[in-house]
Amino acid sequence: MPPNTNLSTKLDRYHARIKGNRWLRYFTVFNRVALAAGFLPSGFVKIAGERFTSLSNNHPMGHYLEALFHTGYYYTFIGVAQMTAAILLLIPRTATLGALLYFPIILNIFILTYSVRFDGSMLTSPLMVLANLYLLAWDYDKLKFILPFYKPAVPATIVPPKVRSNKFPFRFFAGVAATVFTVAVIIFNLYNIKPRNTLAECRTQCRDSNNSQACFEFCDCIHENGQSLDQCLETYRAAGEDRPPNQ
Template identity: 50%
Template sequence: MNMLTRLEEYYYEAKANKWMRYFTVFCRIVLALGFIPSGIIKIMGERFTALPAHHPLGQYFDALHLTGYYYTFIGFTQLTIAVLLLIPRTALLGALMYFPVILNICILAYATRFEGTRITTFMLLASFYLLCWNYDRIKYILPIKQSERHSDTSTQTRSNKFPWLFFGSVLAIMISVVVINQYLYTIRPGNSMLECTNSCPGNSKPEVCQKFCDCIYNQGNSLDKCLDDYERAKQ
């Protein structure tokens, strides 16, 4: 038995597990709820976030808000994806559409050092999990050699055994994301001037941190320039 066949055996066992099915429904609902409010806000033409205009991500959303019907189109897309995820028959299509959107949002959050990097990472991982859950339906388009295992899970023996290893791994991954994000950056702009300056007492160079916050929120400079000034001042 090769590695792929062995992994597929584990996969079909997971598909037949009651708790894994509950977790999959939970992921679908939570991801849909993450897109519904933001989609409605964009359709209504309102500003998406309360981030100030001088915040790196606030600048991006201000520019996005001014794109007219493109901004509305994004809202309709998010709302459509959310609805597709909530309907079992169209959940796969929703998952396929969700992943590239949340991947883009996650990379944007990390690029601007947004405080929401943790939640966007969780959403990205949950979206990837849904794609893995539907492996039996999308494996035929993957560039891998197909096994002889039949994709019909209706005859699979159902299991009520709680998958401690899986949920323990999920918890470990969530803790890892939180810890890694805690130490990933030496400084972040926060979501406001007050939040930025409140982090300065814990910084190795509090006075330099204060100048960084002033550079972002009062002077309105770009994140790259403020980071360059911050690194030079530290040296």
């Protein structure tokens, strides 16, 4: 490669090699189908005007979903947006548009999940964000024109239109597996206490807690008293060491 080749040209050549790999094309199709499968049911539920989960209204996520359910056509609009993104992903000619529409929706779900420590999507939402980012990178050749560093390649450096390879990308898929494992490890060790989905599930984490009494009080604060997550966490952190149940 010539020493004066700009970044855009290097990315064009690298992307052409990646997009020409048969196994990565299969992986791309898998990601599109998996992401579509994640939005089609949830989008349909919203369009049908049904509640999305059976979480108690006292649960932090339950608070949010109950309020969202009562927003009228905004609730329906979210469902339409989810189903539209999913369907666009499944159609090859519109898959890029689907990935673009999908990204802000799943990013919002990801941030919401961690803001309320919701178990239901704590693992899936970051993986879906990463899968969506992969699809956007896959369509770099269609999106590069809006990037600030993009410079059109001069004719002598234009990448050949087709690069085909059947070589299995072991390092890539090893990286995918390592990423999934790392995300899972980080998530399962990110918080020392979570609301969980029910009072009984919340209390199970108190058995091995160094602050078991405060943990039980945290669970009651969420599921029995319906206090906000921040309020219950503040009380939990202020409780200090274990106290006997009758004190």
